[in-house]
Amino acid sequence: xxxxxTSLTPNTREIDITKKxxxxxxxxTDKIISTIIYILFSLFAFIxxxxxxxxxxxxxxxxxxxxxxxxxxxxxGIHFQNYVDxxxxxxxxxxxxxxxxxxxxxxxxxxGASAFLGFxxxxxxxxxxxxxxxxxxxxMFFNAGxxxxxxxxxxxxxxxxxxxxxxxxxxxxxxxxLVKTFVEATPKELQQAASIDGAGxxxxxxxxxxxxxxxxxxxxxxxxxxxxWNSFQDTLLLVTDSKLYSLQFxxxxxxxxxxxLSTMVNLQNxxxxxxxxxxxxxxxxxxxxxxxxxxxxxxxxxxPIFQRFFxxxxxxxxxKG
Numbered sequence: 001x002x003x004x005x006t007s008l009t010p011n012t013r014e015i016d017i018t019k020k021x022x023x024x025x026x027x028x029t030d031k032i033i034s035t036i037i038y039i040l041f042s043l044f045a046f047i048x049x050x051x052x053x054x055x056x057x058x059x060x061x062x063x064x065x066x067x068x069x070x071x072x073x074x075x076x077g078i079h080f081q082n083y084v085d086x087x088x089x090x091x092x093x094x095x096x097x098x099x100x101x102x103x104x105x106x107x108x109x110x111x112g113a114s115a116f117l118g119f120x121x122x123x124x125x126x127x128x129x130x131x132x133x134x135x136x137x138x139x140m141f142f143n144a145g146x147x148x149x150x151x152x153x154x155x156x157x158x159x160x161x162x163x164x165x166x167x168x169x170x171x172x173x174x175x176x177x178l179v180k181t182f183v184e185a186t187p188k189e190l191q192q193a194a195s196i197d198g199a200g201x202x203x204x205x206x207x208x209x210x211x212x213x214x215x216x217x218x219x220x221x222x223x224x225x226x227x228x229w230n231s232f233q234d235t236l237l238l239v240t241d242s243k244l245y246s247l248q249f250x251x252x253x254x255x256x257x258x259x260x261l262s263t264m265v266n267l268q269n270x271x272x273x274x275x276x277x278x279x280x281x282x283x284x285x286x287x288x289x290x291x292x293x294x295x296x297x298x299x300x301x302x303x304p305i306f307q308r309f310f311x312x313x314x315x316x317x318x319x320k321g
Contacts, residue, residue, distance in 0.1 A: 052296075059083070059290045067283040082290040091242060092250060092294075099247035100298075102165035103228040109170045110224040111217055117171070118179025119205050133180075140173045150237055160241045164234060169227070175220045182216040183209060222302060229299045251295045255288050 058066045062077030070076070086092070120126055121133045158164040186209070194204045210217075232248035239245065 055289045055292055059286065059293055063283050063286045066289075067285045082286050083294070086287065086290045086294060089254070091245065092247075094243060095245050095247040095250040098162075098165075098244060099229060102162070102246065103225050103299075106166045106169055106228040107221055107224045109166060110172055110175065111220050113170045114172055114175035114179050114220050115210065115213060115217055116205060118176045119183050119209050121176065121180045122183040123201075136171065136176060137173050146237070153238055159238045160244060161238075162244060164238045165228070165231075165246070168234075169224070172220075172224070175223065178220060179213070179216055182213060186212060225302050226299060247295050251291050254291050 054071075057073075057075040058071050059082050060078050060080060061071045061075040062079070063082070065071055065076050117136070121129060121136075123129070126132075153159060153164060153168070158167065190208050190212075191204050194208050199207070230248060232246060232252050235244070235246045235249035236252070239249075
């Protein structure tokens, strides 16, 4: 027993030592520097957040005060009539469904294509690997321009076609690079063990690589979803059918026509039993800001879902030199 006790004594002492709290003295200079850093980062965070906050409080404040620029830090005359009126604008609901559809379908296809191509380009025995990889990546550096792009899309019958929102973004070289680098960082023994057990290339991809690639795939999903949701130039160049207008394109038109649109909404409200007061009467400013919030708010919901994967994915999938 004594031998056991003596043999355990050093371990016990080591545990006790590790549990002791080490107190470090911080000099006055370090405290000043830390305070300055906190102040600078707080100011930077305020600069980033305030514009969005300002738009929100202006949309729920009295429209006459908002138009005069009197809403700075706190809302005044709070009401939500702006959102009620904006949702009555013709075509807004259909445009929302178009944007939602292109975002969901486009993101799923982009993530799937990026995952598989990135996985294949990471395989050493892929036929013509260097050629196909360089052939794909070179499109990041050379762009023919808008006119050749438009002529190509027209020759493929992708004008006034919902597929014009989906197909051009399925193969994204930057996302492929991220996934390829991530797959190359995973242990090769996982794929080798599955191959020895008789798994084919698709089985390895589906059952081995995909389950461990959630961080990088979530990162690709965020980037792709934001790109799809915010895009409006393809609608501007390729679509003339109003049934295919995206929400961002509607926002683009409404911002340019905010004055006439506010007049139209006020005329609609004038026929109701409750006449619009100065506080709720639509202005070009209220139209612009309210539509902006409606367009931006949905995509903000994507970040909380994938945030825990984002940092890890972008670090592990970063391009190596």
